[in-house]
Amino acid sequence: MTQSNRAPDVAAGRLSDEDYARNFADLHPLLSPHEATVEADRCYFCYDAPCVQACPTSIDIPQFIRQISTGNPTGSAKTIFDQNILGGMCARVCPTETLCEQVCVREVAEGKPVKIGQLQRYATDHYMSENDMTPFTRKAETGKKIAVIGAGPAGLACAHALAVEGHDIDIYEAREKAGGLNEYGIATYKTVDDYAAKEVGFILSIGGITLKTGKKLGENVHLAELRASYDAVFLGMGLAGVNALGLADEDTDGVLDAVDYIADLRQTKNYADLPVGRRVVVIGGGMTAVDIAVQTKRLGAEDVTIAYRRGQDRMNASEYEQHLAQTNGVKILTWAQPKELVAENGHITAIDLERTRDDNGALVGTGTIIRLPADMVFKAVGQTLVQTDLNGSGPNIQIEKGRIVVDADRKTSLEDVWAGGDCILGGEDLTVAAVEDGKIAAASIHRALSA
């Protein structure tokens, strides 16, 4: 039986440069013009199309696809940007198989939906290859000023929509670069060639938006000050905290937060610099778990296991993502919850998992323990809102279940503060949902400031 009595095997540069290049290349390369035209021709131009209903941002999908099929990809991109200024990133990262493509009538008819995501990318990439600027023109300046916290999808979408209306926006971003999870999260092979940064530049080209990086709410910028000096505030800072496993010795070497490692992967100039374990165990069942599992495998880890405490059908990672993990050689171990981290000389060497079962809806441990040898254990069990960043400088915002409470207009309990993205109650952990939050909030802010 494999035991933990050997030195941890964590090493950088496990693969050749060619392997790294291949492993982190675009997962779905851009369609060629002919492929796009043929794929676009598959769209039935449905009445009251189910795909539009399924899109959180209500992109007029039949219209943009028809514009591709008629040789007007520029017009197609405008149709997309009309509803979703981050349409380019959404085309790359949306779990289309559970959104537009899941309800495509072609999926119903033949199990092969129109490749809506890839067509959306075709149109938006075409547009951005020919234009540096967004297709919108700013209206006359209103003199109103809005502070946006967080330059992620929600904040960027909100800022762009407000800038179009002629308002001035300052975005406060804690990190060095704008983009949020588009820049620091998300598997590398989903967004290659520094696309997140290009998209930020594209969005800021509207004008009227000032980006202030290195400004972290609760540290060097405070909500009360912002409320005092701006006409409105939008909170889109996401979830900066990371859930713990709740085990002893989580600070053991080799036990890492998946989101931190993914950020390193996204920022690295050289994959060979990143140390990776020979045997990796990922705890979690969402997109982040799949992203870290597949990427560590592609960095050269030999044996990668995702351990999830419930059945595969309950995993938050979409079926497509689960397949992606499995076709990359990642094992998905279900009905197993972390019980104990096993370390030697301060470094993780294995993890003990307890078998679980469903007892009338309640998850219970069976007492059976499996020991998985591991040189690295990644925690991918969700993120949290750091409430101290938010409250303390003035009146408190209403928070429930650890998230900011908003109304249908994404307005918080404070009169002049709106919020959107992952930090709000009901947030869906989706780029496209964050964009919609930003849009809705911007429309509401604009109405409030125009009243």
Added chain:
Amino acid sequence: MADLRSDFIGIKSPNPFWLASAPPTDKEYNVVRAFKAGWGGVVWKTLGEDPAVVNVNGPRYGAIHSKDRQLIGFNNIELITDRPLEINLQEIKRVKRDWPDRAMVVSLMVPCEEQNWIDILKKVEDTEADGIELNFGCPHGMSERGMGSAVGQVPEYIEMVTRWCKKHTRMPVIVKLTPNITDIRKPAQAAKNGGADAVSLINTINSIVGVDLDAMAPTPTVDGKGAHGGYCGPAVKPIALNMVAEIARDPATHGLPISGIGGVTTWRDAAEFMALGAGNVQVCTAAMTYGFKVVQEMIEGLKDWMDSAGYTSTDQFIGKAVPNCSDWQHLNLNYIAKAKINQDLCISCGRCHIACEDTSHQAITNMVDGVRKFEVIDAECVGCNLCVNVCPVEDCITMEPMAAGEIDPRTGKRVDPNYANWTTHPNNPMAVREAAE
């Protein structure tokens, strides 16, 4: 077992698939390849008088494509053969000698003088070809010189030239008709009056396939200019079918043998032409798109269909659909059909609904009890078939005839079991009134 052997006006071929007079039949090399591939016969590309014509040296063809580059319509500005007459004649003679079981028909086009026709007929006879086809159809290049469709558009000329040919040759004469005319029956009647053994149709249709919006010129473009060409390929089949049927139905030409041409691409196309009265078919675009091998699908497909339908020879179904070709005024107005949507097949695209709602009779729902659902409202459905045509799922929507005696919810009237048409309808001011009135 189906026997595909064909006897068209005495010209025998192992199957009813001939290559039409066109680029694929311009040379011995091509025709021999065609015969090796299995084609039953050819109509050699149109011969004219020396000196031979010249073609443009830029693009001769243009096309309409589907999104996946399926060639749907085809257009050409090529002329008759541009090779010396003598070379063509030698090759025709040699091919006929080497392939005696295949049909060898020679297409001809010379100026409208009797002597010109006498001269060329003699030369063609020497090749021992099986027959001639008079090219009265070519819509470009030759018509400007008083030949091709310039003749085909004047029934008197057709009759005159046909008569000369019948007088001066023992070979059977097929007259090829242009569709660029209002009533196809007139030139067909003229050909028959002139003694033609058969007509063949359609030749190509005057066309511009597209406009280059940068060059602001029709395509294909030759040094910045474009000219109209002749349209053919799958897109023209419905036009050709109608013209074939018109001639087959016309009492003045009924029984006149017809060689069907126009977009024949598959065995089914051929069977449809033949059902409407064509004794055989001629093919060009399908061969130019896919190569000569396409004939093998046509041969096998036609045989298989004949076997399954119980036909042993082509004679048994040639013209069989002609009696059912009627005119609108004779269609039964008491026949009432309603669209029916098979909910198990429906994929809920909603195209039937929006087509009916926006452009027709508001007879299809989009919501039933708050759920997306597409159902026919019988009280509004006029049975127009639009929903069937726009539905992307085959056989999902069907037209179901109502039984006699049922109440039509649209009109509230009982379905009359008796046949009645427009000619006797009370709303028709020209109606033939009952004696009692």
